[in-house]
Amino acid sequence: MARTERISLAQGSGGEPMQRLLRELIWPAFDNPILARQEDQARLALELQPGEQLAFTTDSFVVTPLQFPGGDIGSLAVQGTVNDLAVGGAVARYLSCALIIEEGLPVALLRDICLSLAKAAREAGVQVVTGDTKVVPRGAADGLFINTSGLGIISAGIDTGTHRLMQDDCLIVSGPIGDHGAAILASRQELAISGDLRSDCANLSPLIQTLLPVPGLHALRDMTRGGLNAVLHEFAGAAGTTAVVNESAVPVRPAVRGLCELLGLDPLQLACEGRLLAAVAPGQAEPLLQQLHAHPMGQGAAIIGRLAPRRNVPVILNGLYGIERTLAPVSGELLPRIC
Amino acid sequence: MCLAIPACVVSISDASHCLAIADSGGVQRQIDLSCIAGDAPAEDLIGRWVLVHVGVALALISDDEARASLELWSQLQDLQ
Amino acid sequence: MKYVDEFRAPEVVARLVDKIRQSAAALPPREHPWQLMEICGGHTHTIFRFGLDQLLPDNIEFIHGPGCPVCVLPQSVIDQAVALAQRPDTLLCSYGDAMRVPGYHGSLLQARADGARVQVVYSPRDALDMARRYPDTQVVFLAIGFETTAPATALAILAAAREGLTNFRVLCHLVLIEPPLRALLADPDLRIDGFIGPGHVSLVTGNAPFEFIPTEYHKPVVISGFEPVDLLQSVLLLLEQLQQGQARIQIQYRRVATAQGNPGARTPVTEVFEPAPQAEWRGLGPLPHSGLQLRPGYRDFDATPLLQDSPQPASLQPTVPSAEADPRCRCAAVLSGKLKPGECPLFGRECTPDTPLGALMVSSEGACAAWYQYRHQGAANGSHRTD
Numbered sequence: 001m002a003r004t005e006r007i008s009l010a011q012g013s014g015g016e017p018m019q020r021l022l023r024e025l026i027w028p029a030f031d032n033p034i035l036a037r038q039e040d041q042a043r044l045a046l047e048l049q050p051g052e053q054l055a056f057t058t059d060s061f062v063v064t065p066l067q068f069p070g071g072d073i074g075s076l077a078v079q080g081t082v083n084d085l086a087v088g089g090a091v092a093r094y095l096s097c098a099l100i101i102e103e104g105l106p107v108a109l110l111r112d113i114c115l116s117l118a119k120a121a122r123e124a125g126v127q128v129v130t131g132d133t134k135v136v137p138r139g140a141a142d143g144l145f146i147n148t149s150g151l152g153i154i155s156a157g158i159d160t161g162t163h164r165l166m167q168d169d170c171l172i173v174s175g176p177i178g179d180h181g182a183a184i185l186a187s188r189q190e191l192a193i194s195g196d197l198r199s200d201c202a203n204l205s206p207l208i209q210t211l212l213p214v215p216g217l218h219a220l221r222d223m224t225r226g227g228l229n230a231v232l233h234e235f236a237g238a239a240g241t242t243a244v245v246n247e248s249a250v251p252v253r254p255a256v257r258g259l260c261e262l263l264g265l266d267p268l269q270l271a272c273e274g275r276l277l278a279a280v281a282p283g284q285a286e287p288l289l290q291q292l293h294a295h296p297m298g299q300g301a302a303i304i305g306r307l308a309p310r311r312n313v314p315v316i317l318n319g320l321y322g323i324e325r326t327l328a329p330v331s332g333e334l335l336p337r338i339c
Numbered sequence: 340m341c342l343a344i345p346a347c348v349v350s351i352s353d354a355s356h357c358l359a360i361a362d363s364g365g366v367q368r369q370i371d372l373s374c375i376a377g378d379a380p381a382e383d384l385i386g387r388w389v390l391v392h393v394g395v396a397l398a399l400i401s402d403d404e405a406r407a408s409l410e411l412w413s414q415l416q417d418l419q
Numbered sequence: 420m421k422y423v424d425e426f427r428a429p430e431v432v433a434r435l436v437d438k439i440r441q442s443a444a445a446l447p448p449r450e451h452p453w454q455l456m457e458i459c460g461g462h463t464h465t466i467f468r469f470g471l472d473q474l475l476p477d478n479i480e481f482i483h484g485p486g487c488p489v490c491v492l493p494q495s496v497i498d499q500a501v502a503l504a505q506r507p508d509t510l511l512c513s514y515g516d517a518m519r520v521p522g523y524h525g526s527l528l529q530a531r532a533d534g535a536r537v538q539v540v541y542s543p544r545d546a547l548d549m550a551r552r553y554p555d556t557q558v559v560f561l562a563i564g565f566e567t568t569a570p571a572t573a574l575a576i577l578a579a580a581r582e583g584l585t586n587f588r589v590l591c592h593l594v595l596i597e598p599p600l601r602a603l604l605a606d607p608d609l610r611i612d613g614f615i616g617p618g619h620v621s622l623v624t625g626n627a628p629f630e631f632i633p634t635e636y637h638k639p640v641v642i643s644g645f646e647p648v649d650l651l652q653s654v655l656l657l658l659e660q661l662q663q664g665q666a667r668i669q670i671q672y673r674r675v676a677t678a679q680g681n682p683g684a685r686t687p688v689t690e691v692f693e694p695a696p697q698a699e700w701r702g703l704g705p706l707p708h709s710g711l712q713l714r715p716g717y718r719d720f721d722a723t724p725l726l727q728d729s730p731q732p733a734s735l736q737p738t739v740p741s742a743e744a745d746p747r748c749r750c751a752a753v754l755s756g757k758l759k760p761g762e763c764p765l766f767g768r769e770c771t772p773d774t775p776l777g778a779l780m781v782s783s784e785g786a787c788a789a790w791y792q793y794r795h796q797g798a799a800n801g802s803h804r805t806d
Contacts, residue, residue, distance in 0.1 A: 186366075190538060190540060190545055190548075191541055192368060192369060192548075193367070194366070194367050194368075195362075195365050196365050197366070254364055254365045254420075255366055257420065258363050258366035259366045261344050261364060261420065261423065262344055262364075262368070262541075263515075319468075320429055320647075321432055321469060321470060321471075321474060321647070323470025323471075324470070325468070325793040326793055326794065332519070332528075332773075333518075333528070335515030335516070335518055335519070336541055337514070337515050337516045338342050338392070338393050338514045338541070338564070339342055339460050339464075339487055339489055339516050339783075341461020341462070341464075341567070341617065341619050341645060342461060345420070345421060345423060347421075364420040364423075369544075371544065371571070371574055373574060373683070373687070374574075374683045374684040374687070375681070375684075376683075390619075392568065393514075393541065393542040393568055393571045394543070394544050394545070394571060395542070395570055395571040397567070397619070397675075397681060398622045398675040400674050400675055401673070401674045401675070405422060405425070405674040407673070408426075408644075408648070408649070408652065408671070408674060409426070409431060
């Protein structure tokens with residue numbers, strides 16, 4: 001296919017144009033023996049050892065722009081799903097990948113994204129074993145939507161999750177927050193902002209594997225849409241506690257902060273795509289922090305607060321001057337302000 | 340009407356229209372200097388700190404006054 | 420960040436709080452607290468974000484004023500913006516602040532969800548860029564704001580005129596700070612003892628719009644910056660004036676504000692705009708000579724003629740009574756310092772940030788919205804709303 005070509009509706013209709021797309025672009029990108037069998041389903045010989053559990057998750061990716069500093073929708077589609085498995089202690093093994101392509105998407109862009117997705121999968125040690133491709137009319141999708149579902153295996157003896165959260169658990173972030181959200185905002189042409197802003201999107205599985213053996217680790221969650229705010233509310237709610245966070249302890253990179261000051265936004269609401277929030281028994285906070293700092297992806301880790309006895313609201317910020325205020329749950333779209 | 344932030348003028352992007360690139364905490368954006376440039380060439384403002392609101396520099400920031408504001412007063416001073 | 424972090428330094432704040440306590444203790448005893456009104460929504464935001472009101476001694480409190488152009492934006496202006504956005508081949512550009520304000524036919528956010536082309540922009544120049552980028556599209560910019568924002572709007576129109584752009588228009592609702600303050604102070608029940616003046620309006624206008632407050636009403640004004648140290652210094656200066664029975668304008672925000680303001684920022688405004696006979700204010704009604712309109716030479720940039728052939732021509736009067744007509748709405752009382760947001764019967768129930776009814780809940784800096792956002796420990800009566 002010529003690189004100036006654009007995807008047309010014909011390629012979504014199941015006939016020869018679709019087969020050509022799959023043969024020349026999609027399958028070569030994801031080359032693996034299971035996919036190569038070209039069945040309607042992937043057949044996996046999965047044997048679980050005693051005590052092991054299967055983990056299964058799905059996520060859809062609709063980010064705009066499709067390519068941004070630090071990643072693209074393809075790499076995100078792998079990392080996001082692998083991370084969802086990893087925070088439950090699972091090692092990801094297999095992914096499905098469904099593409100919904102807007103008519104008119106440049107073929108070259110689709111190829112770059114597929115290659116990026118495939119590379120992210122290889123680096124994560126996962127195989128894309130089944131998938132689907134559809135083309136929708138212009139305007140029915142924002143360039144490209146991707147759904148990935150993932151299968152992974154949780155080793156025996158691992159039991160992290162919000163059911164283990166307890167009052168007094170210490171809350172630790174694995175690094176500075178808001179990088180992804182800030183990078184996406186800055187990539188939006190209409191805001192005309194530039195700066196040292198890069199998405200933090202990454203596969204957290206290697207980091208998580210070093211944290212799982214730390215005793216007292218109760219729950220992990222990766223912060224995605226809604227940022228740290230959303231996950232704090234999830235943890236606080238699940239444990240029937242109030243998360244009390246020291247605002248000045250939350251790490252934020254200077255350029256992310258600069259963008260937030262400029263647009264009147266709160267970094268706690270901005271999305272991350274490669275950061276964890278961990279809840280750990282108070283006595284084990286320091287060992288967990290050290291484990292994080294020992295890994296390249298946990299360099300900026302910091303203790304930010306704790307799960308305190310339940311008060312009237314789920315999340316409270318302890319401000320710069322020791323005054324507490326409520327952190328309202330995420331609501332609606334993030335809009336820059338001028339007032 | 341209130342959200343204005345300090346920014347440092349980094350370069351002039353369009354001298355004839357008084358447009359410059361300014362940096363606030365590591366983030367750069369184009370700003371309009373025509374409200375503060377006066378008759379002097381826009382290049383004179385490179386390195387100066389300005390207060391920016393919706394893309395327009397509305398004032399130069401006086402470093403002397405900033406320092407003075409940070410000192411506590413032991414007695415009331417007439418600031419008019 | 421330079422010129423920001425130093426003005427948030429906890430050790431400076433702690434020392435200022437001590438001085439404020441000493442000063443407050445020296446004020447003559449009174450039945451009710453000394454009330455200081457911060458006029459500007461940006462000051463309200465700082466107060467709530469940093470909890471400055473909770474640092475004040477018990478005999479001093481902040482009253483949150485009307486200086487938020489979004490809070491006072493009338494429903495009719497949103498109706499007009501929505502109507503324009505629904506025109507074919509039209510792109511409506513707006514600051515983020517105005518996107519959630521409810522109109523009779525919904526907000527601009529809702530209009531966008533319904534298929535209208537609406538774009539959030541950070542500056543008027545960004546809207547102008549849209550017009551350059553899409554020459555076949557009619558770009559309409561919703562120009563709201565006080566005197567701080569008028570210069571940027573004027574500069575965009577001047578640039579459009581210079582380039583001969585025919586697809587850029589402005590829906591103008593620029594307003595002036597002095598008339599609503601006069602309306603507020605004319606209320607004989609007003610209990611404000613001193614005013615924290617809007618530092619960013621003032622750096623454009625100078626002291627002029629606020630002169631009447633000390634001269635006609637004998638109340639002190641301190642023009643304040645927007646960081647915690649600025650606000651607390653301004654409180655201290657007000658208390659010291661009150662102790663001495665003084666009433667004059669002082670400038671705390673001396674690193675950018677002067678008594679004369681910035682004539683260079685006013686020049687483009689007087690070139691493009693002239694005073695309008697009156698402007699409509701949500702919560703305050705129509706006020707004479709309180710807004711700006713385009714001068715005859717720039718009327719080609721006026722978006723209102725486009726309303727004639729819009730799909731749903733919006734009337735200039737609200738078609739549905741707003742909450743201000745609801746006898747339970749207490750926006751006026753909250754604005755003049757007689758009531759706290761939590762004491763309004765609609766607060767947290769019918770009137771919330773997601774379903775705002777009154778002016779003070781509409782923008783994220785209105786007193787009620789800020790209270791709800793940062794202070795909502797489960798409503799005034801202790802019950803916690805979970806929806």
